[in-house]
Amino acid sequence: MNVQQQLLDKIAAKEARVAIIGLGYVGLPLAVAFGEAGFSTTGVDIDEGKVRDLNAGTSYIEDVPSLHISRLVADGRLWATTDYASLDHCDVVCICVPTPLRKTRAPDISYVVHAAEAIAAHLRPGMLVVLESTTFPGTTREIILPRCSRASGGLTVGKDFFLCFSPERVDPGRTDFTTKNTPKVMGGVTKACLNAGQALYEAVIDRIVPVSSPEAAEMTKLLENTFRAVNIGLANEVLLICDKLGLNAWEVIEAAATKPFGFMKFLPGPGLGGHCIPVDPQYLSWKMRTLGYTARFIELATDVNRAMPAYWVRKVQEALNSVGKAVRGSRVLVIGVAYKRNVSDLREAPALDIMALLTDLGARISYHDSHVPAFTHEDLSLSSVNDLWAAVCDADCVLITADHSGYDWEAIHQRARIVVDTRATVKPFTLS
Numbered sequence: 001m002n003v004q005q006q007l008l009d010k011i012a013a014k015e016a017r018v019a020i021i022g023l024g025y026v027g028l029p030l031a032v033a034f035g036e037a038g039f040s041t042t043g044v045d046i047d048e049g050k051v052r053d054l055n056a057g058t059s060y061i062e063d064v065p066s067l068h069i070s071r072l073v074a075d076g077r078l079w080a081t082t083d084y085a086s087l088d089h090c091d092v093v094c095i096c097v098p099t100p101l102r103k104t105r106a107p108d109i110s111y112v113v114h115a116a117e118a119i120a121a122h123l124r125p126g127m128l129v130v131l132e133s134t135t136f137p138g139t140t141r142e143i144i145l146p147r148c149s150r151a152s153g154g155l156t157v158g159k160d161f162f163l164c165f166s167p168e169r170v171d172p173g174r175t176d177f178t179t180k181n182t183p184k185v186m187g188g189v190t191k192a193c194l195n196a197g198q199a200l201y202e203a204v205i206d207r208i209v210p211v212s213s214p215e216a217a218e219m220t221k222l223l224e225n226t227f228r229a230v231n232i233g234l235a236n237e238v239l240l241i242c243d244k245l246g247l248n249a250w251e252v253i254e255a256a257a258t259k260p261f262g263f264m265k266f267l268p269g270p271g272l273g274g275h276c277i278p279v280d281p282q283y284l285s286w287k288m289r290t291l292g293y294t295a296r297f298i299e300l301a302t303d304v305n306r307a308m309p310a311y312w313v314r315k316v317q318e319a320l321n322s323v324g325k326a327v328r329g330s331r332v333l334v335i336g337v338a339y340k341r342n343v344s345d346l347r348e349a350p351a352l353d354i355m356a357l358l359t360d361l362g363a364r365i366s367y368h369d370s371h372v373p374a375f376t377h378e379d380l381s382l383s384s385v386n387d388l389w390a391a392v393c394d395a396d397c398v399l400i401t402a403d404h405s406g407y408d409w410e411a412i413h414q415r416a417r418i419v420v421d422t423r424a425t426v427k428p429f430t431l432s
């Protein structure tokens with residue numbers, strides 16, 4: 001029997017042993033999903049703290065309850081390690097390592113390269129490798145494939161080992177769409193690769209969407225997040241336009257959204273945040289620059305979105321000015337520093353940029369965030385205020401940057417002296 005059939009048989013019998021490289025927002029839920037589907041699952045991470053937590057049955061990701069992990073750990077279906085040698089016992093390796101930007105805003109694929117090299121050192125005939133990290137078209141074929149092909153003295157893709165790209169689409173904080181019921185796009189380097197990848201993921205995920213190549217799958221993910229970044233950029237520009245016209249952007253957008261076809265609602269806000277939307281389009285833009293093409297929509301949306309923190313700082317300045325106060329020395333309470341509602345993730349959170357700008361102007365900043373008890377970011381190191389209502393009443397200006405549930409926004413608007421609300425938490429328009 002050839003190695004492909006052996007792999008397919010193991011997958012069908014749930015005897016394939018799965019390794020997840022990178023146990024973060026993407027890797028941990030995926031590891032739990034494979035464990036819950038009945039696969040023996042090993043998590044590999046360079047972060048000893050995460051490995052220790054997982055083996056103790058403790059979750060460090062809000063969307064994954066500790067109980068789900070501890071049950072799997074107790075049943076022996078999930079464990080974690082920092083040692084890549086554990087891949088010697090695995091049949092499948094899914095790569096979920098970070099793909100951030102460098103300071104120059106060029107892609108930093110060093111984590112993917114490191115993971116690929118470490119996997120190659122343990123690759124043997126019959127293994128399936130799936131890259132899940134978001135990246136530019138060509139990464140699977142140009143970065144992973146050559147390293148894996150050189151393994152074990154030379155292996156042929158599609159015959160000796162199998163390689164796919166399948167982007168993760170998880171939306172942190174969301175409960176209606178999870179790893180299991182979000183359709184999963186998948187492209188294989190060969191047909192045999194796709195067959196193996198599809199067989200595995202069909203055991204865990206309700207619907208697989210096969211595409212013709214890893215590049216098509218890589219591009220699909222970038223299109224999805226570029227679509228969001230560009231539309232958020234448009235919504236932010238609508239805010240700037242409405243501001244100049246003396247109109248309320250939220251009123252206009254909500255009214256437009258009543259059209260039952262041909263309009264999709266995106267809202268303005270403090271700017272882009274999170275690991276994906278501010279970052280992923282830059283991967284595509286960078287790739288296109290290497291081909292001598294400027295991805296104009298991405299560049300324009302980036303300009304608009306990155307200017308939003310400064311816009312909101314101007315709004316705070318104007319609001320304080322209207323009551324005869326300068327920013328310097330004023331107490332500004334920021335509510336919600338996470339990049340979006342109901343998460344604790346501070347990566348690229350625009351509130352951090354806004355707080356830094358206000359601090360530079362001499363404002364006395366404090367914050368409240370029910371999901372973020374304390375944080376350190378560059379020169380800023382703060383703890384969430386204990387008494388929200390005292391802080392609201394004490395502040396010269398309350399600035400709302402994340403609209404977490406659990407806050408009484410009406411009351412905050414009523415009790416604060418001035419509110420600058422980047423999320424329109426309270427319907428801001430009334431008919432007179």
Ligand SMILES: NC(=O)c1ccc[n+]([C@@H]2O[C@H](COP(=O)([O-])OP(=O)(O)OC[C@H]3O[C@@H](n4cnc5c(N)ncnc54)[C@H](O)[C@@H]3O)[C@@H](O)[C@H]2O)c1
Pocket residue numbers: 021022023024025026027044045046047050096097098099111114115132133134135167168169170171172275276
């Ligand atoms: N967070 C999201 O919502 C989301 C959604 C879809 C796609 N993605 C993509 O998924 C990928 C992972 O994102 P994330 O949010 O899970 O990142 P994360 O930072 O939460 O987790 C990545 C993990 O990889 C580990 N790691 C780094 N290098 C490693 C190595 N060489 N070997 C083993 N472990 C290593 C880190 O310690 C960390 O625990 C990125 O490409 C991201 O763009 C993220």
